[in-house]
Amino acid sequence: xxxxxxxGLPRKLGIDTVELQRKFYELSRRWxxxxxxxxxxxxxxxxxxxxxxxxxxxxxxxxPVARVEYLVRLEEGRAPAAATGKPxxxxxxxxxxxxxxxxxxxxxxxxxxxxGRRRLAAERERLRGRFRDEEARLVGPxxxxxxAGDAAERPRTLExxxxxxxxxxxxxxxxxxxxxxxxxxxxxxxxxxRH
Amino acid sequence: xxxxxxxxxxxxxPRNVGSFTKDTPxxxxxxxxxxECGDVMKLQIKVNLDTGVIEDAKFKTFGCGSAIASSSLATxxxxxxxxxxxxxIKNTDIVSExxxxxxxxxxxxLAEDAIKAALTDYKDKYASRLAGAGxxxxxx
Numbered sequence: 001x002x003x004x005x006x007x008g009l010p011r012k013l014g015i016d017t018v019e020l021q022r023k024f025y026e027l028s029r030r031w032x033x034x035x036x037x038x039x040x041x042x043x044x045x046x047x048x049x050x051x052x053x054x055x056x057x058x059x060x061x062x063x064p065v066a067r068v069e070y071l072v073r074l075e076e077g078r079a080p081a082a083a084t085g086k087p088x089x090x091x092x093x094x095x096x097x098x099x100x101x102x103x104x105x106x107x108x109x110x111x112x113x114x115x116g117r118r119r120l121a122a123e124r125e126r127l128r129g130r131f132r133d134e135e136a137r138l139v140g141p142x143x144x145x146x147x148a149g150d151a152a153e154r155p156r157t158l159e160x161x162x163x164x165x166x167x168x169x170x171x172x173x174x175x176x177x178x179x180x181x182x183x184x185x186x187x188x189x190x191x192x193x194r195h
Numbered sequence: 196x197x198x199x200x201x202x203x204x205x206x207x208x209p210r211n212v213g214s215f216t217k218d219t220p221x222x223x224x225x226x227x228x229x230x231e232c233g234d235v236m237k238l239q240i241k242v243n244l245d246t247g248v249i250e251d252a253k254f255k256t257f258g259c260g261s262a263i264a265s266s267s268l269a270t271x272x273x274x275x276x277x278x279x280x281x282x283x284i285k286n287t288d289i290v291s292e293x294x295x296x297x298x299x300x301x302x303x304x305l306a307e308d309a310i311k312a313a314l315t316d317y318k319d320k321y322a323s324r325l326a327g328a329g330x331x332x333x334x335x
Contacts, residue, residue, distance in 0.1 A: 091226070094226050094227070094228050094235060095226065097228065097233075097235050098226060098235045098237060098255075098257070101235060101257035102255070102257075105257070165230070166230035167230075169230040169231060169233060170228065170230055170233055170235075172233070173232070173233025174233065177233075
């Protein structure tokens with residue numbers, strides 16, 4: 001059962017989150033393990049499983065960006081854990097990311113003076129704007145295009161979603177790297193790579 | 196996670212870091228990336244246009260230790276090979292040489308992609324040079 005099916009929803013990206021929450025509470029009550037304590041072990045296990053599935057589905061679907069990511073994986077027929085596909089980022093973006101990383105490495109090697117820090121901070125602001133734009137594009141026009149599109153248009157929309165997700169991922173990394181270089185990464189902040 | 200000695204060695208002493216100017220004759224450039232981890236890898240080959248042998252290779256990678264080691268190793272292997280031999284380098288060769296754990300296999304895949312991209316870029320440029328020379332010869 002996929003996340004959409006858990007809520008009895010079609011595989012669409014436009015979801016009324018208020019209604020989703022209402023349904024989540026309703027189903028939560030139905031499957032909550034506390035209400036199945038007196039039931040036979042097999043039924044208790046089933047309730048527990050349904051409850052876990054419901055939580056996972058809600059966590060994903062209530063977040064519009066996670067929703068697109070999930071849909072893309074679903075359409076590719078892949079398990080969420082196996083991120084083996086290769087979404088292609090636009091070549092221009094790769095060039096740009098490379099140049100920013102190069103400038104960042106140089107700035108770090110030369111020691112950051114006040115002007116350098118200001119430059120990096122401004123660069124980060126610009127990239128944060130791009131990051132927000134990319135998310136807005138995903139949850140706005142692209143999601144709408146998916147929902148309105150017919151079977152013939154969907155592969156193209158899906159590819160556009162993958163590109164936007166890839167772009168967003170690159171931007172997130174470089175923003176994190178800039179934050180780290182500026183010495184502003186917070187204690188306990190979990191970086192998503194460089195392990 | 197523990198890196199193998201070879202990864203650590205390449206990470207601490209990366210070979211052939213740097214770049215060629217893109218339009219130097221015989222230079223092919225591959226720029227690839229992995230959005231999941233944000234890594235960006237640039238790998239360049241400099242081919243002798245008469246012999247088709249890769250005379251020099253350079254790389255610059257922004258990413259984790261395994262990605263740096265994979266591309267560093269790739270440049271070592273590329274030097275002295277013909278472009279046909281270079282096309283035979285597989286990511287699995289890199290995995291076994293560097294003893295990469297399963298979670299780092301994608302770094303070797305990235306290095307193989309970078310080699311392929313550099314070779315393609317070289318062939319594209321070289322083919323157009325040949326076509327250009329042929330056309331010039333034909334019209335004279």
